Amino acid sequence: MIVKSAEFVCSNTQVSKLPAPVKPEYAFIGRSNVGKSSLINMLTGKKGMAKTSQTPGKTQLINHFIINDNWYLVDLPGYGYARISKSKKEDWDKFIRTYLDKRESLQCVMVLIDSRLDPQKIDLEFCNWLGEKGLPFALIFTKADKQSGVKTEQNVDKFKKALLGWFEEMPPYFITSSETKHGRDEVLNFIDDINQQFYKTS
Ligand SMILES: Nc1nc2c(ncn2[C@@H]2O[C@H](COP(=O)(O)OP(=O)(O)O)[C@@H](O)[C@H]2O)c(=O)[nH]1
Numbered sequence: 001m002i003v004k005s006a007e008f009v010c011s012n013t014q015v016s017k018l019p020a021p022v023k024p025e026y027a028f029i030g031r032s033n034v035g036k037s038s039l040i041n042m043l044t045g046k047k048g049m050a051k052t053s054q055t056p057g058k059t060q061l062i063n064h065f066i067i068n069d070n071w072y073l074v075d076l077p078g079y080g081y082a083r084i085s086k087s088k089k090e091d092w093d094k095f096i097r098t099y100l101d102k103r104e105s106l107q108c109v110m111v112l113i114d115s116r117l118d119p120q121k122i123d124l125e126f127c128n129w130l131g132e133k134g135l136p137f138a139l140i141f142t143k144a145d146k147q148s149g150v151k152t153e154q155n156v157d158k159f160k161k162a163l164l165g166w167f168e169e170m171p172p173y174f175i176t177s178s179e180t181k182h183g184r185d186e187v188l189n190f191i192d193d194i195n196q197q198f199y200k201t202s
């Protein structure tokens with residue numbers, strides 16, 4: 001897929017105010033600091049598209065971007081930020097889980113995983129929840145440029161093993177770097193394939 005246009009559409013704090021669910025939509029989510037904003041900027045080719053390194057956990061907004069007038073890229077607030085209060089965490093949970101569970105145009109949840117780390121409980125639990133809800137998801141391993149390819153593969157493997165305690169097969173996954181643009185074409189083509197399916201059948 002060639003990204004010809006990428007525009008910010010709206011920020012929402014209420015699920016009821018989201019754009020009409022008439023275009024295929026992909027939600028990007030992960031722990032704070034996983035590299036989500038950088039990845040969105042890398043995919044769209046727009047540097048300031050999603051703001052990088054804001055104070056995490058501050059605003060809990062669902063951000064919609066429209067790509068090629070054809071599909072929505074959704075930037076969800078990060079989870080697992082240690083310094084937010086318990087009640088804020090619960091708010092996050094309710095708001096985001098409602099969105100994920102009810103959004104009919106949502107095609108795939110893109111779960112970002114830091115490729116430098118051993119499997120994190122919070123990521124595994126989140127994947128497990130998606131599985132329980134029957135929501136399709138894909139994994140995007142981030143920051144692959146920060147270590148050797150071998151180390152990345154080892155961590156991906158560990159994550160796979162941890163996930164296979166719950167799932168019968170590994171979901172689609174991508175190894176990416178926002179620095180080198182590694183994995184960009186693969187992620188965009190994955191989305192493109194689903195979009196084509198969406199417009200063919202709707
Ligand atoms: N080397 C490298 N650094 C990255 C990459 N992605 C993000 N970062 C850095 O990681 C930090 C957090 O990134 P950000 O995109 O703001 O994470 P977010 O909180 O998930 O939106 C920033 O300092 C980024 O520059 C990457 O692919 N490679």
Ligand SMILES: [Mg+2]
Binds near residue numbers: 037052
């Ligand atoms: Mg961010």
